[in-house]
Amino acid sequence: MFTGIIEETGSISAILRNGNSIRLTVHADKILQDMKTGDSIAVNGICLTATGFTASTFTADVMRETIVRTSLSHLRHGSIVNLERALSVNGRFGGHIVTGHIDGTGTIIKMERDTAAMWYTVKTTSKIMGYIVEKGSIAMDGISLTVAKTARDSFCVSVIPHTMEHTALVSKRIHDTVNLENDYIGKYIEKFILDGKENSSDLTRELLGKYGY
Known part of the structure; x- marks a missing residue:
């Protein structure tokens, strides 16, 4: 889970293509300070898993589904990217709820x-x-x-x-x-309403309107 408040910008230092997948190496600074393998990092809003890291970079594997749905295929060596670590439980919620799953x-x-x-x-x-x-x-x-x-x-x-x-x-x-x-x-509201039509759910447009949604 993320907030959409960018912590820093990084840059793409390497792109390794392997069939339908890509391995990205991203140069960063701040977000590496407490990084662990397996951490979730939002790269231009895309939730990626850090598979490895050094003192100045981290790597992440990107599957075909993510490549097709996002702008990752436009990235080149040196491209500047937005970076955000997953929200910590004691952090401030300064933006809005962001999942890192690109629509x-x-x-x-x-x-x-x-x-x-x-x-x-x-x-x-x-x-x-x-x-x-x-x-x-x-x-x-x-x-x-x-x-x-x-x-x-x-x-x-x-x-x-x-x-x-x-x-x-x-x-x-x-x-x-x-x-x-x-x-x-x-x-989610749309899904509940549509499902409600089939399953006689109590959640309706009228009920949502009554409470200001």
């Missing part, structure tokens, strides 16, 4: 500066847009962001200078691909 990708179609902030417009699939609501949360390359606007096939987020300076967003350009993870609560 799909989006494409940056517009970038516009507004005084100090930067507006990003991201185009994505109707399936992902179905779970995005104005003022709701979205994890973009692992960064917890608030959705400012939505359209039929795109959404907008406004990014403050601190986030720009401390994440890999600073290196993103128009047409770049980003990983997207919807707020998982909406997906």
Whole structure:
């Protein structure tokens, strides 16, 4: 479990392809301080397992399913990536609940500066847009962001200078691909409602509306 608050950026120091899988070596600093083999690390929002580490790098194996669903295939030697360790039980919950299980990708179609902030417009699939609501949360390359606007096939987020300076967003350009993870609560509510129609569950749209959902 993650929060979408990026701890540091790292860089890809090696990519070893083996059939349908990839072994990544990532150069890092802060997140290595208490690392153990088997730890979960979010790399651009993707939950990966550290299979080994040194004083300055860690390795992770990526299977075909993850490669197909994410932007990992776009990474190259030297690519900058967002890094976050799994949430500790005594840590502060500064973002929102992020699982590291990517729902799909989006494409940056517009970038516009507004005084100090930067507006990003991201185009994505109707399936992902179905779970995005104005003022709701979205994890973009692992960064917890608030959705400012939505359209039929795109959404907008406004990014403050601190986030720009401390994440890999600073290196993103128009047409770049980003990983997207919807707020998982909406997906569970949808499932309960759909299952409720078949199983006569007490959880209904009317009941959720009554209590402000």
